[in-house]
Amino acid sequence: MAVAEQTQSIEEQRSWEGSLDQLRGLVSERAITGETMLLNMGPHHPSTHGVLRLLLELDGEQIVSCLPDIGFLHTGIEKSLEDKSYEKALPLTDRMDYLSPMSNNMAYAAAVEKLLDLDVPERGQIIRVVCLELARCASHLVWLGTHAIDMGAMSVLLYAFRERERILGMFEMLSGQRMMSSYIRPGGVWRDVPDDFLPTIKQFLDDFPYKVDDYEALLTKNPIWKDRAQGVGVIEPDVALAYGMTGPALRGSGVNWDLRKAQPYCGYETYDFNVPLGEHGDVYDRYLIRIHEFRESMKILNQAVSRLETVKGPYRSQNHKYCPPLRSELGQSMEAVIHHFKLWTYGYDAPDEEIYSAIESPRGEIGCYIHGTGGNKPRRVHFKTPSFIHISALPVVAKGYLLADMVAIIGSVDIVLGDCDR
Amino acid sequence: MGVSSKLGNLGIVTTTVEQAVNHARVGAMWPLLFGLACCAIEYMSSQASSYDLSRFGMELNRATPRQADLLIVSGRLTRKMAPVVRQLYDQMAEPKWVISMGDCASCGGVYNNYAIVQGVDEIIPVDVYVAGCPPRPEQLLHGILTLHEKVKGERIADWA
Numbered sequence: 239m240a241v242a243e244q245t246q247s248i249e250e251q252r253s254w255e256g257s258l259d260q261l262r263g264l265v266s267e268r269a270i271t272g273e274t275m276l277l278n279m280g281p282h283h284p285s286t287h288g289v290l291r292l293l294l295e296l297d298g299e300q301i302v303s304c305l306p307d308i309g310f311l312h313t314g315i316e317k318s319l320e321d322k323s324y325e326k327a328l329p330l331t332d333r334m335d336y337l338s339p340m341s342n343n344m345a346y347a348a349a350v351e352k353l354l355d356l357d358v359p360e361r362g363q364i365i366r367v368v369c370l371e372l373a374r375c376a377s378h379l380v381w382l383g384t385h386a387i388d389m390g391a392m393s394v395l396l397y398a399f400r401e402r403e404r405i406l407g408m409f410e411m412l413s414g415q416r417m418m419s420s421y422i423r424p425g426g427v428w429r430d431v432p433d434d435f436l437p438t439i440k441q442f443l444d445d446f447p448y449k450v451d452d453y454e455a456l457l458t459k460n461p462i463w464k465d466r467a468q469g470v471g472v473i474e475p476d477v478a479l480a481y482g483m484t485g486p487a488l489r490g491s492g493v494n495w496d497l498r499k500a501q502p503y504c505g506y507e508t509y510d511f512n513v514p515l516g517e518h519g520d521v522y523d524r525y526l527i528r529i530h531e532f533r534e535s536m537k538i539l540n541q542a543v544s545r546l547e548t549v550k551g552p553y554r555s556q557n558h559k560y561c562p563p564l565r566s567e568l569g570q571s572m573e574a575v576i577h578h579f580k581l582w583t584y585g586y587d588a589p590d591e592e593i594y595s596a597i598e599s600p601r602g603e604i605g606c607y608i609h610g611t612g613g614n615k616p617r618r619v620h621f622k623t624p625s626f627i628h629i630s631a632l633p634v635v636a637k638g639y640l641l642a643d644m645v646a647i648i649g650s651v652d653i654v655l656g657d658c659d660r
Numbered sequence: 661m662g663v664s665s666k667l668g669n670l671g672i673v674t675t676t677v678e679q680a681v682n683h684a685r686v687g688a689m690w691p692l693l694f695g696l697a698c699c700a701i702e703y704m705s706s707q708a709s710s711y712d713l714s715r716f717g718m719e720l721n722r723a724t725p726r727q728a729d730l731l732i733v734s735g736r737l738t739r740k741m742a743p744v745v746r747q748l749y750d751q752m753a754e755p756k757w758v759i760s761m762g763d764c765a766s767c768g769g770v771y772n773n774y775a776i777v778q779g780v781d782e783i784i785p786v787d788v789y790v791a792g793c794p795p796r797p798e799q800l801l802h803g804i805l806t807l808h809e810k811v812k813g814e815r816i817a818d819w820a
Contacts, residue, residue, distance in 0.1 A: 281744055284693050284723045288700070289741055310741045311697055314775035330770065336698035380701065383708070399708030406705075417698060417794055656697050659738075 264305055265295045274302055277641070281310045285388045285645035288655030290629065292644070299640045304633045308626075311659040319619040323585030324350050324424065327619070332418040334621060335657035337380050340373035340409075341599035343422035345621070348503055349595045349606035350424040353588050356560055362426030362553045363505045367542045368439070369412070369422060370504070370597075371535040375446070376405040377600035378528045382453060385525070385649035389466050394456055401449050404442055411435050425561035426554025436546065443539055450532045457525070467522035471647035473635055474519060481631040484624050485602025486527045487651045491519035497598035511537045521650040528652075531600075560586050585614040594622075601625060601652050625657035678816050685729070685755065686717075686808045692728035693721035694748065697735030699762040699794040706797035716804060725751040730807075731784075732800075736764035737777045749784045757811070759803050760786045763793045 261269070261276075268274045280291035289310035295302040315334055319327045331346040332339035344366060351358065358366075379402040383395030406416040411432055413419035421428050457463045473483070475491040488495055496513040498506040514530035516523030555561045562581050563574035580586075588610035596605035602624030609618040628651040636647055695703060707713045707721070722728040725748045737745060749758070760780050763769035766789045768778035780786060787810060790803035 281741065282694055282748060284721075289696060289744075310738060310744070311736070312738055312740065312775050313697075313736055313771055314773040315771075318771065318773050333698055333770075336701060380704075384704075395704075396709045399705060400710065403705065403708075403710045416796060417702065 261293075265293070265303055268297075268302070269295045273297075279644070281307075286648060286655075287384060287653055290648070290653065290655055290658075292632070294641065294644070296641060299642070301636050301639055301641060301644065304636045304644070306629050306632055308629060308655070309659055311655045313656070313660060315660045316619055316621065320616060323614045324588060324616065325581065325585050327616075328423060329418065329420045331621075332420055333656065334660050335599065335601065335604065335623065335625070335654050336417065337654050338373040338377040338600045339418055339420075340369045340422055341377075341597065341604055342621075343420060344370055344504070345595070345597050345599070345604045345606045347422050347424045348597055349593060349608045350588070352593045352595045353591065353608055353610055354424070354560055354586075356425050356555055356557060358426050358504075358555060359552045360505070361430075361546075361549050361551050362555075364542050364545050364549055365427045365431060365553055366422055366504045367506065367509070368431075368539060368546065369409075369419075369427070371539050371542070372405050372408060372439075374535050374600045375532060376402050376409075378532060379405070381528060381600075381649070381652045385646075385652075386457065386463075388645045388649045389463065391457065391460070391463065394453060397449070397452060397456070401446060408435065408438055408442070411438065423554070423561075425557070426552070428554075430553045431546065436543065439539070439543055443536060443543065447533065447536055450529065450536075454529060458529070464522065466643075466646055467520065467525060467650075469518070469520055469522075470639060470643045471521045471635055471650055472519050473631070477631065477634055478519070481634070482627050483602065483631055483651075484627070485598070485600070485652075486524050486531065487602065487624075487628055489513065490516035490524035490527050490650075492516055497596055497603055501596070503595075503597055506538075509538050509541050521646050524650045524652075587612060587614055588616070596622070599624065601654065601657065602628070604657075621660060623657045623660065625653040625655070626659075628653050629658055678814075682812050682814060686811050688717040688720075689729045689757070689808075689811075690720050690722050690727065691718055691730040691732050692725055692748065692752070693723045694731065695734050696737060696741065697764070699734035699765070702794045702797055703732060703734045703761065703800065706800050711797040711801065713801075713804075716801075716808070718804070725749075726753060728752055729755065730757050730759065732759045732761050733765040733780045733784075733786075734761040734794075736762075736769065736771060737780050737783075738775050739777060742777050742783050745780065746783045757787045757807055758784055759788045759790060759800075759807060761790045761800060761803070762795055763791060766791065769793055 269276050275296045277294045277296055279294055280286040281289040291307035293305040315330050318330055331342040334342050379398040383398035386394035409419050410416050413421035473491050475493050478488045478491045492515050494515055511534045514527045516527055558577040563577050567574040590610050590612040592609040594605055594607045596603045605622035607620040608616050611617045636644055731749055760766045765780045768776050788803045788807045790799055792799050
């Protein structure tokens, strides 16, 4: 792919000095006259969770307006996907929301399966649920650690990452990679779980609830934490709905919407779990919801692991037009060799249709739109990602709060810039 | 440092200025608190419980480039972000070092497209490249130790 000529050199870009007039209409007139202060936060700031830039207009310490500037991590992933066959595009989806790559894989795989009308065997679905819930825990653990560090509680990160390492160890056991696993694939999962996976995850499920208690002991009743979090960053339910917020940010406002219940996928309707809801819609409620989601994920995981022991069978679709045959079959079956060769060179054709499918990622609804061409590459792939929507709601949420509350609000809606910019 | 107890119990230690300064530089190399993408999460992992960068005198991340010695470019560098990274590098005080963490920072990685700078070495000089997508914390630690070896070997004439 040809790389576009860079129009400005680095030096030219840096020597550019914008004038205040260019901000007219974006900030209030008071900022133009100098009555309020314009403060630049980011893109290099420890509390913006990546490379988000916020232009804040401050009256004293109070936020008058907030202008998010995104795109510092725009990677062109959606464009790159158009140039790859469906199977080969999968590793790129890992790298969008890099805190829960499994959810991205799942969103993409679910969309491709819907496009191809491909069914997934039951064992494959169960392994997927295990992966997705582990990914939810891993993502929430990073959120917990960084959110706490933003608000001044330094030690929580060390506790949270201790458990996260164990989850990443399990991902490595499954897929050979700690983070960018590309494990969930259209038609099922890459391979069956290894023998030592079940004892490891059982040990983890035994320990983890007590670790969650530890986190709660550090934060939930901590008066400093409550002062920083309660009544801060209140999102009204109608605002949350109007902006299309999803996930814990929406449920913190008391709106009962979880795609695992509302539009079940991977057989989530057969698991017994609750969807925690908040009352006030503030930072503290969103914190509590994610803590409760740890426990609900444990419930799902316990059920899924016991099913994993009883349900045997294939872990990916046996339709070898779309899913590769086992390596062991290659030596015996000419048919398998042909399928293998066709899949890894050309891929497969998908119909000229557009579909949308969504799943519940740790951050909210991550949806995938695919427009097929009839050939082996898509015409357009688009991801509807929760971080982008949550950032777009930041100006409304942050208005009127103090500058120091801004980091609490950013942390509590849990944005990932890779997810937003793609 | 090579100043073992050659001198017996005289209570005197001899070394060269070069060695002493390099020892200090290696022992407390403060990284800039700066992350771009996926690699930043593995960078956080290497600072947290299991890998514990403070073993190498690096637990103190400085949020301002003025106080940092080491810039770890962790993640893909977009064209929009490139001027910012260059500015951060320019604001760091000498002596300064750069580790390019991950494939994207080293060579563009899987993204050969309009958005990504094909390697951070197009805009700033890099001392150590760490491969991987993302590199494991062990790989990053190896990169840091490699950098330490490099710094230990720096001569007075090369000091900035």
